[in-house]
Amino acid sequence: MEKIHKPKKVFVQGPISPDFVSKSIASHQSKTTIGAHAIFLGQIRADQKDEGIVTGIEYSAYEEMAEKTFHAIREAAFAKFELTCLHIYHSLGIVPTGEISLFVFVSSPHRRAAFEASEFIVEEVKANVPIFGKELIGDKGEYVWKENG
Amino acid sequence: MEKIHKPKKVFVQGPISPDFVSKSIASHQSKTTIGAHAIFLGQIRADQKDEGIVTGIEYSAYEEMAEKTFHAIREAAFAKFELTCLHIYHSLGIVPTGEISLFVFVSSPHRRAAFEASEFIVEEVKANVPIFGKELIGDKGEYVWKENG
Amino acid sequence: MSVHITYFGMLAEMAGQADEVWTMDEQLTVGKFRGLLLEKYPSMREKKFKIAVNQKISEDFVPIELAAEIAVLPPFAGG
């Protein structure tokens, strides 16, 4: 791809709302070369831990490095797959259970590229972006550090 | 899966709105065993045909058989993958270019099941559900019949 | 016996109607029905289509019972 994709703002404070997802979809309806959107949403589970039930995750990040890594993932995805658009949003701060902390939005003329790019991006984000999370437990300020498997 | 999943209404008249997608997401935020949503949206492309540029697709279906097939696809997906929820919506009637005609919404505790089920369902819908489409061309009522590859 | 036939999409255009009833003496199979159909509508020979009996895509050997609902289906275009 010769096209250069400008670094975009990925981090948002707190949860990502369904309304934000809806507005993102609507803003792609004027792009009539798109035939397929694949959307991935990460939602916070109320997991049962030894210490109690998770009530939310508090995210922090090494922000400068994370933004660079997000940009590199975007560039890699555009080079690997036939994509029209690609957006990644991730929460910082507290996201309560049931709310959304990751929104990956891939658009392509054809479904195959959209599916493959969506998976690729989610796996890359989980493995390579320096984001850290405290799983908040109960109402007395307890937590355990989260770790991607 | 011993659980029985009731047949659900799949067909909607005309395009599926981003707002409908947003409301579907919001209605799953109380289910705190969900960790991953995979959403697929099929959007109408303004393809260039020999006859002119596509302005929309007019969908029709063998509805009774289509509803049965959708139900069988849902059952197969629940049996194959660890899913919490699964919804399929497809348009009937005219859907203009840039608008959405297919919405597949899969929710699971974990991302792998969500990704795999989403692909499985989209491929099954395209291959096995008796839905027919006229690609509308220009403004003089011309059309060509669409055919999935 | 009589069978109820429904045509969809471009095949309804070729048949000039969305449905019709055929009455006949003999026992039918899907293969035999296909032959009679192409005899009546020769232009369908150039088209790919599937035949559903009672809402199930059926191979040529399948017998068509009394009062069956037959559907003639052009290529699918969902999605």
Next chain:
Amino acid sequence: MSVHITYFGMLAEMAGQADEVWTMDEQLTVGKFRGLLLEKYPSMREKKFKIAVNQKISEDFVPIELAAEIAVLPPFAGG
């Protein structure tokens, strides 16, 4: 030479601070830095962590130049 070190997540808790500056005479590599770090904070021996030099995850052989920005990163948890 001096290097600026930033600690993230549980490692900031172990270090008791989010960042510090080390001044030293000798040339550093990532491996040598790791050794000094574990000497200063023995509890980090039980933890998995990665070291980024100027925002790039770096192997032990990589030299650390003057005024480098070093980050000590616990396991990632994005998504």
